[in-house]
Amino acid sequence: MRGQLAASRQQAGHTGGVRVxxxxxLVGPFDxxxxxxxxxxxxxxxxxxxxxxxxxxxxxxxHTDDLNDFHGSLSDPIPLHIAPGERLPSLARPYPTSGxxxxxxxxxxxxx
Numbered sequence: 001m002r003g004q005l006a007a008s009r010q011q012a013g014h015t016g017g018v019r020v021x022x023x024x025x026l027v028g029p030f031d032x033x034x035x036x037x038x039x040x041x042x043x044x045x046x047x048x049x050x051x052x053x054x055x056x057x058x059x060x061x062x063h064t065d066d067l068n069d070f071h072g073s074l075s076d077p078i079p080l081h082i083a084p085g086e087r088l089p090s091l092a093r094p095y096p097t098s099g100x101x102x103x104x105x106x107x108x109x110x111x112x
Contacts, residue, residue: 017044018043018058020038021036039091042064044061044063045060046059056089058075059074061074062075
């Protein structure tokens, strides 16, 4: 994903991924300048939603598979956690962003 970011963002050390921004309510206003990374660049276009049990989870698109080829599939729901006194969520547990552990049903091999 690094080659897809603006040069200024790359020079500032950004690598892509899903970011979160604090807000006064669920509909904003959002403080983009105070945003923080939530995931690495293995996920993009994330949305925080409430599941049927009322828990907050992240759904995002997977950027690449275990062979570093574009994948673009939707992640499984990723549980979020908000620590007491914090305004921004974090992932409740580490989440693999590519490969078999990311729920892609097995490794692929390249055709030669």
